[in-house]
Amino acid sequence: MNACDPEVAPLSDTAMVVGPHSFSSRHLLGIRNLSEQDIEFLLNRAEKAVEVSRRPDKKTSSLRGRTQINLFFEASTRTQASFELAGKRLGADVMNMSVAASSVKKGETLIDTAMTLNAMRPDILVIRHGSSGAADLLAQKVDCAVVNAGDGQHEHPTQALLDALTIRRHKGRLQGLTVAICGDVLHSRVARSDIFLLGKMGARIRLVGPSTLMPAGVEEFGVEVFHRLEDGIANADVVMMLRLQRERMAGAFVPSEREYFRYFGLDTKKLAFAKDDAIVMHPGPMNRGVEIASLMADAPQSVIEEQVEMGVAVRMAVLELLAAPSHNEEGAT
């Protein structure tokens, strides 16, 4: 344990040595308030979790006896499964609550639900909610650690961390890379968290999409904005496609699916503008043939499945850091 910060337990029973650093927050509500060191630290711990997840015996005991509640106000099979698996691999007792289907319909508010769950004394609450700021609100009301699994159009910090981990494993670094984030930036919490994270880590960020899908004032974030996909991904190291919800393609934000795919969908021809060794990413679930050609999604440049694997690893790192016994008992804030 000497090499570890005493406030932070090792990720698993296997020795894990990372630099001395104590994570600066009790919760993970967003990327915006993390330091570079926090991010680096989480990514390094997630690397160790990847090793654990690739062993035949994936179960560790660092969160044994801890209770993790996944509180999902929006349905999300993938993210919920990823958090559930992450918690279970660490030995935690994991409970899933899909609130969309239960109390909210009966008029119970987010805060009441949170207070009820809080009384059951969980150690960690993972929340997904359709309103921006919901995770912050929850964190003010409960005693345990809160992990934001996506709030409205605000942040989705574990997605940004898994994106960063995937990129780092392929490119060896984040600093100086050109990353094109393409599509519905306006409605995307993934885009916001990625912009914050990659920006902090020194990547050059380009946003690509029609003006109707660009949020106001985004130019002031230190990014470049493009309205043609070919220009936006020219010489990019990473091409990150965002999901565009079907209901937004019926004339409200873009005229039609086919027009959107024609100008902003990623296919082999357009990808040729990026660097030869560019990787293609997508947070999922994909609309094949809308924002990404089906062939493209399965092409060798695509790292989309690896993103899913990194998702579990990043979430293991986050959960352990926030809920591990030594961390909590010493009252780190």
Place this chain on the structure above:
Amino acid sequence: MSALLLTRGRVVDPSRGIDAMGAVLIEGDNIVAAGPDVLNQGAPEGAEIVECRGHIIAPGLVDGRVFIGEPGYEYRETIRSASEAAAAGGVTSLVMMPDTSPVMDEPSLVEYVLRTARATSRVRIHPSAAITRGLRGQEMTEFGLLREAGAVAFTDGRNTLDNPVVMRRAMSYARDFDSLIVSETQDRALAAGGVMNEGKLATLMGLPGIPREAELIPLQRDLALAGLTGARYHAAKISCMMSADAVRRAKDNGQKVTAGVSINHLSLNENDVQGYRTFYRLSPPLRDELDRHAMANAIADGTIDIVVSSHDPQDVDTKRLPFAEAAPGAIGLETLLAALLRRVHDGTLTLMRAIEVVTSAPASLFGLPYGTLKPGAKADIAVIDLDAPWEVSDKDLRSHSRNSCFENAKMSGRVVRTIVSGKTVFELNK
């Protein structure tokens, strides 16, 4: 007849341009004299004397925009609780918005409010009535009968009239009755889904924004229709520089238009929304610091005529929610004056102008014989300690609701005594 003498204070009466050391003499309900010369003949025999040394004696405030929950939402605010909050804030007259349940679109409801106010209120309640039945933006209400019943203005409250034809006819008809049309302007479609000022901060916070143009476009429409119809039109709550510019141009063209701003938009900006505190969810949304500054300057140069609390009580059912799901609105009767005095202390407004925009200016806008210390007027008075330091504590607020934007704010200056019709209705620490 009982006499009350407020003496050795600084008498500030914008209705007559008086700012001088002096006294105010009250007999019964009315002011007998107010100013520097009141005591030339000495204090009258038997008068109760209130020492006001170091204090300002001003007309009681007239708050031109107050939402009350009675009838229909008494758990948020009753006429009684609103009047207690008003008295504690030096507000002696308030114009009540018609957004009640049922909506104030019937003369009998206006009479009901006036009756309830007579029975329960410490201050004067002046109901306004809806422009359209049920605030639905379609059929006009009975302006003549409502006016006779006591409605002082016509407004659809929180709602903007979408249909320009309805607005045009309402203005034309209101002109025949010399009635004031008051409107908040926010384009329903442009603002749809929005919960804060559009811009970088909204994008950072992941909250849908409302562009300033959502306010400006219906405002320009209304200003044009006011020109067409010759109606008296009051833009209830403007929030940004471009709206102030539009009002200024209309005034320069000689139109009978006026504008108001809420104390929140004069005190706060969009940065206060950080942290997702729902008490800062307002309509119109808090804009940026340049806009806030423009509001203050527009008051100073006369473009904006009045400052209102826009007191809007909301309870936990509408505020204890994620930001975007919460209802807009904040209470403000008790903090209106103190927050306004910040603009005096920072040199943006003269004391005379600051008092004017919450006394004589709203009184004359709504045709009320209050907001003045002139002899013969009803003795509605606020005695103010200009520099008293205090901190707003939600425990001390008298409103039934707690949604104050100024919770824990440090203030300089507060009301120490409020008088309505010669009777003290509030005294600090009593």
